[in-house]
Amino acid sequence: MGDQSSAERSAMRRALVLAATPGVPMVADTRRVGCVLLDEEGRTVAEGYHRGPGTAHAEADALARAGDAARGSTAVVTLEPCNHTGRTGPCAEALIAAGVRRVVYAEGDANQVASGGAATLRAAGIEVEAGLLADEAAALAHVYDVARREQRPFVTWKFATTLDGRSAAADGTSRWVSSAAARRDSHRLRSLCDTMLVGTGTVVEDDPLLTVRDAEDRPLPVQPLRAVMGERDLPSGSRVLNDDAETVHLRTRDPEKALAELWQRGRQHVFLEGGPTLAAAFLAAGLVDEVVAYVAPTLLGAGRNAVADLGIATIDDALRLELVDAVLVGEGPDANVRLLARPARPERKDH
Numbered sequence: 001m002g003d004q005s006s007a008e009r010s011a012m013r014r015a016l017v018l019a020a021t022p023g024v025p026m027v028a029d030t031r032r033v034g035c036v037l038l039d040e041e042g043r044t045v046a047e048g049y050h051r052g053p054g055t056a057h058a059e060a061d062a063l064a065r066a067g068d069a070a071r072g073s074t075a076v077v078t079l080e081p082c083n084h085t086g087r088t089g090p091c092a093e094a095l096i097a098a099g100v101r102r103v104v105y106a107e108g109d110a111n112q113v114a115s116g117g118a119a120t121l122r123a124a125g126i127e128v129e130a131g132l133l134a135d136e137a138a139a140l141a142h143v144y145d146v147a148r149r150e151q152r153p154f155v156t157w158k159f160a161t162t163l164d165g166r167s168a169a170a171d172g173t174s175r176w177v178s179s180a181a182a183r184r185d186s187h188r189l190r191s192l193c194d195t196m197l198v199g200t201g202t203v204v205e206d207d208p209l210l211t212v213r214d215a216e217d218r219p220l221p222v223q224p225l226r227a228v229m230g231e232r233d234l235p236s237g238s239r240v241l242n243d244d245a246e247t248v249h250l251r252t253r254d255p256e257k258a259l260a261e262l263w264q265r266g267r268q269h270v271f272l273e274g275g276p277t278l279a280a281a282f283l284a285a286g287l288v289d290e291v292v293a294y295v296a297p298t299l300l301g302a303g304r305n306a307v308a309d310l311g312i313a314t315i316d317d318a319l320r321l322e323l324v325d326a327v328l329v330g331e332g333p334d335a336n337v338r339l340l341a342r343p344a345r346p347e348r349k350d351h
Helices: 002-019 058-070 091-098 117-123 134-140 142-150 180-190 200-206 255-264 276-284
Strands: 034-038 044-049 074-079 102-107 127-130 154-162 166-168 195-199 225-229 247-250 269-272 290-296 321-329 336-343
Touching (some): 002 034, 002 044, 002 058, 002 074, 002 134, 044 058, 058 091, 074 134, 091 117, 117 127, 134 142, 142 154, 154 180, 154 276, 180 290, 180 321, 195 200, 195 276, 200 225, 225 255, 269 276, 290 321
Parallel strands (some): 154 269, 154 290, 225 247
Antiparallel strands (some): 034 044
């Protein structure tokens, strides 16, 4: 059993990697889920993961790839198999029909509509174990959980800065504050979101494309929604208005109203890449759930700050974040540090 347990733990780690596959933005009520099927010797039979709304769930994806080899296997899944018919059929029934012998999952499904898969599997005589690498699975579900709780999209604010906190030089030039390696990494993070959000000022000044590209600078087949927030009209020739991805103009300066409209459109995860004014508005409203900062070993001495005035006059009132992760991205002169931080207790201010 020791070898089997070790194989299941390794398979769960692989399932978590599959669940976080770049280029698969989750929207609305969808979850990131990965699945690995193991034979009786602990060898991988097939893998699968959920690719978004309307596509096969991770278990169904793995079962289809395994075919008859799924019979007698152990399914290692990051989330309790669903027990309802929605856009697709119930995964619990699919596992039973395929003849799976054992199911190991990390996190129970808190969605009352979809939960109950474990009980259905046990009733069919399938051995079920819950809680393997549950903490890691919960971290993967962080965006989904916050969005469900707050009833609005989760907001990741990303920016690049020099060591002295400048996002652009004194003449306004900002390409490139971050390194090529950091920009590639940023596109990887973009690919995990379903919405790119900037302000009208960024569109007018920088004319960004706001698409997601791979390491070879090729556009990914699935693109996030491009959202531009602000009341003024956009220049007709703006690149954000081309056909590379869908674009919506949110004609408001209120972050809460913008997120409410995006929530109504089924959006779950917003990647905020606007300028310092837009960032300050979201921070002041308590609507930033995490911050991703790429810090370059560069000094400018003057220039634009990454965030505008937050109305903080004393150090005691500083907006303090909890550092979650710090990673060196790239090597040598191309290296930047990526910092991930989150508010310790995110709160929304009354308006």
